[in-house]
Amino acid sequence: MKRIYAREEYCVGCRLCEIFCVVGHSKTRDILKAYKKELHRPSPRVVVWENGPLSFAFQCRHCDQPNCVEACITGALSKNEEGKVLCNEDKCVGCWTCITVCPFGAIKRGEGDNKKIVKCDLCSGEEEPYCVSHCPNRAIVYEERGVE
Amino acid sequence: MGLSMLAPEYRVDRDKERCIDCKVCVTQCPYDVHYFDGDEEKVFAREENCVNCHRCVVLCPTRALIIRKYPLELRENSAWKEIDIRQLQKQAETGGILLSGMGNPKPLPVYWDKILLNASQVTNPSIDPLREPMELKTFLGSKPERLEIGCDGSVKTKIAPQLELSAPVMFTAMSFGSISLNACRVLAEAAHDLGIYYNTGEGGLHQSLYEFADNTIVQVASGRFGVNSEYLKTGAGIEIKIGQGAKPGIGGHLPGEKVREEVAATRMIPLGTDAISPAPHHDIYSIEDLRQLIFALKEASDYEKPVSVKIAAVHNVAAIASGIARAGADIITIDGFRGGTGAAPTRIRDNVGIPIEFAISAVDNRLKDEGIRNQVSVVAAGSIRNSADIVKAVALGADAVYIGTAALLAMGCHLCRKCYMGKCSWGIATQQPHLVKRLNPEIGRERLVNLVTGWKHEIKEILGGMGINAVDSLRGNRHMLRGVDLNSRELDILGIKAAGE
Numbered sequence: 224m225k226r227i228y229a230r231e232e233y234c235v236g237c238r239l240c241e242i243f244c245v246v247g248h249s250k251t252r253d254i255l256k257a258y259k260k261e262l263h264r265p266s267p268r269v270v271v272w273e274n275g276p277l278s279f280a281f282q283c284r285h286c287d288q289p290n291c292v293e294a295c296i297t298g299a300l301s302k303n304e305e306g307k308v309l310c311n312e313d314k315c316v317g318c319w320t321c322i323t324v325c326p327f328g329a330i331k332r333g334e335g336d337n338k339k340i341v342k343c344d345l346c347s348g349e350e351e352p353y354c355v356s357h358c359p360n361r362a363i364v365y366e367e368r369g370v371e
Numbered sequence: 372m373g374l375s376m377l378a379p380e381y382r383v384d385r386d387k388e389r390c391i392d393c394k395v396c397v398t399q400c401p402y403d404v405h406y407f408d409g410d411e412e413k414v415f416a417r418e419e420n421c422v423n424c425h426r427c428v429v430l431c432p433t434r435a436l437i438i439r440k441y442p443l444e445l446r447e448n449s450a451w452k453e454i455d456i457r458q459l460q461k462q463a464e465t466g467g468i469l470l471s472g473m474g475n476p477k478p479l480p481v482y483w484d485k486i487l488l489n490a491s492q493v494t495n496p497s498i499d500p501l502r503e504p505m506e507l508k509t510f511l512g513s514k515p516e517r518l519e520i521g522c523d524g525s526v527k528t529k530i531a532p533q534l535e536l537s538a539p540v541m542f543t544a545m546s547f548g549s550i551s552l553n554a555c556r557v558l559a560e561a562a563h564d565l566g567i568y569y570n571t572g573e574g575g576l577h578q579s580l581y582e583f584a585d586n587t588i589v590q591v592a593s594g595r596f597g598v599n600s601e602y603l604k605t606g607a608g609i610e611i612k613i614g615q616g617a618k619p620g621i622g623g624h625l626p627g628e629k630v631r632e633e634v635a636a637t638r639m640i641p642l643g644t645d646a647i648s649p650a651p652h653h654d655i656y657s658i659e660d661l662r663q664l665i666f667a668l669k670e671a672s673d674y675e676k677p678v679s680v681k682i683a684a685v686h687n688v689a690a691i692a693s694g695i696a697r698a699g700a701d702i703i704t705i706d707g708f709r710g711g712t713g714a715a716p717t718r719i720r721d722n723v724g725i726p727i728e729f730a731i732s733a734v735d736n737r738l739k740d741e742g743i744r745n746q747v748s749v750v751a752a753g754s755i756r757n758s759a760d761i762v763k764a765v766a767l768g769a770d771a772v773y774i775g776t777a778a779l780l781a782m783g784c785h786l787c788r789k790c791y792m793g794k795c796s797w798g799i800a801t802q803q804p805h806l807v808k809r810l811n812p813e814i815g816r817e818r819l820v821n822l823v824t825g826w827k828h829e830i831k832e833i834l835g836g837m838g839i840n841a842v843d844s845l846r847g848n849r850h851m852l853r854g855v856d857l858n859s860r861e862l863d864i865l866g867i868k869a870a871g872e
Contacts, residue, residue, distance in 0.1 A: 233811040235399070242393045242432055254433055258391035276805035359430060360811045 224285070224306035225367050227345065227352060231279035234271070234362040240280045240354035241267040247346050247353030266334050268343040269354045280354060280363050282343035283308060283329040291321035291330060307345050315339040376460050381423045382439045383416035389435035390414065396427035396436065401794040401806060424787035426796035458717070469717035472790035472800070474617060474709045474754060474776060477721050481709075482728035482857075483760045487870060489851045491838035498840055500831035506841035507538040507827060509771050511608075511748040512677040513701045531701060532677045534588075534608050537566035538827045539765055539842055543706075543752050543773035544590050544612065544681070546574025548625045548634045548646065549713035549790070550779075551807040554799045557782055557815035559583035564820050570773070573612060573623065573648060575637040576602055588679065591668065593622060594648035596638040603671045608702070610679040611664060613652070616710025616727070616753040618719045619683030623648035629793055629802045662698035669699075677701035677748075684708060684730035684753065685723075689737035696738060696747045704773065705730045707753030711776040713800055714791035727753045728767060732866045735768025735847055758829035767865065768847040781822040782815040 242254070248265040249257035257264060269282040285308045292300045292308060299314035300321055317338030322330045330342045345365075346352040355365045383404065392414050396405040402420045405427060407413070421438060428436045445453050458469055491497040498505070512533035519527040542558045555577065558569040563586045570588040575597015580587070589606030591598050603609060614620065625634075625646035635642045655661050665678050679702035680695045682688070692703050707727025712720065731751050738744040751764045752773035764772050780786065783797040790800035798809030830842070839845055853870040854862050862869055 233808055235809045236805070237395050237398050237430055238393070239395060239430065239432060242391075242395070254391070255389065258393075258433075276803075276808070278805075357432075360809065361814060362811070 225345075225365055226285060227280075227282060227343070227355060228364050228366065228368065229279040229281065230362045230364060231277060232362075233360045234278045234280060235360050236271060236273050236278040237359065238271050239357050239359060240269050240363060241271060243353040243357035244269045247349070263337075266331060266341045268331070268341055270331075280358070281327070281329065282354070284327055285343075285345070290324040290326065294320045294324040296320055307347065308342070309344055309347070310340060310342055312339055375464060377419075377457065377464070378443045379418040379421065379441045380457075381418060381421040382441050383418050383421055383427075384437040384439055385414070385416065386435045386437075389433040391433055391435075393432065395430050395432060399426045399430050399796065401426075401796050401803075422787045422789045422792075423785075424789070424796045425785040470714050470791050471717040471720050472712065472714055472788040473786060474711040475721050476788070480726070481754070482726050482861075482865070483754075483756070483763055485854055485856050486728070486763050486865070486867065487853050487855060488759070488762060488766075488833060488837070489853070490836040495838045497838050498835040500828075500835040503835075503840065505831040505834060506843070507830060509536040509539040509842060510534065511536065511679075511702050511750065511770055513747060514745040516745060532675055534568060534677055534702075535566075536568065536771060538823070538830065539769075539771035540755075540761060540823060540826065541567050541588070541750070541771060541773050542569035542778050543710075543775035544570035544572035544588075544610065545713075545775060545779075546572030546590075546596075546625075547577050547637055548574040548629055548802070550799055551795075551801055551810060552577055552579070552633060553807055553810040553812050553815070554779075554782060555580060556812045557810065557819055558778065559586065560812065560816045561778075561819035561823070562586040564816065565823050567823070568607060570610060571597075571606070573597070574625075574634070575639065576605065577633065577637045581605060590681075591664075592648055593650070593652045594646060596640065596646060596648070599639070600671060603668060603676075604673075606672075606676065608677045608679060609668050609672060610681055610702075610704065611652075611661070611668070611700075612681045613655070613661075614681070614683035614685070614706070615712060616683045616706030616708055616724055617712035618715035619685050619708075619724045620650060621716065621719050622650040624714070626793070631802050634802060658694040658698050661695065665699045679704050679750070681706060681752075683710075683723075684725045684727055686725060688725065688730045689733040692734040692747075692749075693737050693741055693743070696743050700747055702748045702750055702770075703734065704750040704752060705734060706773075707751070710753030711779075712790075727751050727764075729861075729864050731764060731767040731769050732849075732864060736866060739847075758826040759833065761826065762830055762833050762845065763852065765842060765845050766848050766851045767867075768849075770846060777822070778819055781819045782810060783818075 244267040246254045246257050269280050271280050289308045297314045299311045302308050330340050333339050355363045397407050404416050404420045423438050510533040513531040515528045521527045547555045559580050562569040563583050568586050568588050571590050573590050573592030573596050584605045587606045588608040588610050590610045592612040627643045627645045680700040681704035684705050684707045695703050708724030748770040750771050751769035755772045755774050761772050795801040798806050849866050852867040854867050855870045
């Protein structure tokens with residue numbers, strides 16, 4: 224399956240991926256409305272890790288054998304036919320078991336009162352995830368690289 | 372020093388209706404202009420630091436930023452302009468020599484813009500380059516006086532080594548050290564894709580770029596940095612740098628902080644030491660000395676590569692060029708007074724040298740008058756901005772041109788002219804790892820190849836309009852040029868007629 228890969232040698236640490244992840248998961252998908260008007264702004268599913276000149280964008284790896292799916296107590300997390308690990312928010316109860324078992328720390332808690340988890344859904348329905356299409360330096364790519 | 376009298380140069384206008392305080396500008400500004408105030412939870416700017424590099428403007432996701440010239444009016448005076456007052460204030464505060472990056476910005480005439488091109492009408496039909504073949508191929512190197520052809524049609528004359536270009540344009544000398552390795556890679560890869568050449572400058576050739584050797588001209592300058600036998604044998608051509616248009620008569624100085632591991636290894640100098648290129652070559656004090664170096668380099672490269680000599684366009688450029696041709700050079704590169712640089716003393720950059728347009732015609736005339744024009748190719752550099760400038764340069768008598776600033780602009784340079792600070796926000800003129808990675812060579816290569824590809828199409832279009840189907844037929848063809856807004860002395864030196872004549 225196609226996955227998102229970071230090219231740390233070209234990441235400039237601008238965090239536009241985080242900003243556009245929010246836009247991609249907002250109601251209007253309009254950056255000004257998402258940040259200025261919408262009441263419940265979604266959290267970014269991608270995080271830029273930085274240490275000195277080293278930086279890269281990181282999000283769910285959509286593992287072949289995902290611990291989170293096995294550990295999910297309500298069946299909210301599942302791996303679909305394409306291989307994407309997705310969360311059914313109606314079923315998620317915010318127990319955060321998945322967060323404890325994720326070997327990458329790629330799952331986040333929702334902000335504020337929302338205890339449900341947030342994780343990368345590869346921008347389902349879009350040709351390319353928002354973080355990839357909005358990276359100014361091609362430091363995030365979406366491609367098929369075979370089995371990890 | 373107490374209070375600085377220097378007002379900011381630029382004002383950062385942030386449209387609060389559009390700003391989402393995302394801090395992209397904060398992460399991207401290497402000059403500490405933008406900052407996030409935690410108490411206010413808003414982004415603000417220290418305008419006095421702004422150099423107008425446009426990194427924040429281009430990356431701002433909501434287009435909330437505009438950089439403007441600082442609107443403070445200085446007391447009007449036609450002798451003491453704002454720039455003069457600012458420069459004086461700066462020197463009064465620092466006591467140093469003023470430094471500048473990139474080419475001469477002064478409002479001196481740009482002669483390219485005073486020269487107009489011809490086109491065919493009725494009697495000599497124009498050519499449509501989309502329907503008919505059009506040749507831009509250019510060979511640089513010494514040409515024989517005459518050709519001897521054998522009975523079987525083979526060429527019997529021994530031809531001196533030549534550089535073969537798909538179009539009369541190359542990327543000029545910019546050293547690894549003055550620009551980043553990623554920027555060098557962009558030049559090398561684009562030259563490879565385009566079938567042209569790039570020049571290493573005096574920084575040596577990084578190991579990772581040896582694979583592009585067939586598209587590399589290696590430079591030997593007064594500091595002799597990175598020069599070794601393998602280097603000379605690797606390049607497709609060798610260039611001796613005597614002078615540079617931005618700073619004729621001046622050497623170079625790469626500060627120690629830029630001499631990091633890779634730069635030090637490539638230049639063959641100790642880590643962190645200043646790389647100082649002397650103003651003269653200490654072994655060249657005459658044309659005879661130059662001849663010795665030219666032939667030493669030819670000897671070292673088995674007489675397989677053309678040797679170029681690069682000089683700045685100065686008052687006696689024609690006589691100097693004649694001497695260089697007689698010294699045995701295959702190519703003469705002339706760099707005009709608008710040529711770029713990573714750093715030059717401002718007064719030198721803005722006041723020394725002559726326009727490249729005059730230098731081309733003066734050199735071409737002199738070499739023709741002496742009957743030695745065939746012995747050398749002439750490459751013009753310094754402020755070639757577009758394809759029309761190339762056509763005009765060739766028509767004035769150049770064989771090809773070098774572009775530097777234009778190539779950097781294609782990569783992302785925004786001409787803020789602060790190269791000498793080593794903090795290039797576009798990852799070009801810097802060695803700092805977190806800035807170097809801002810230039811993704813893949814993207815730079817595509818943009819540079821696009822630029823030159825576009826220019827090739829335009830040159831063909833212009834040639835076709837003149838009814839010419841090969842760039843060789845344009846070379847020195849000054850009938851295709853007419854001058855506007857030039858006095859008769861200028862027209863004479865350029866060797867062109869006035870519009871209407």
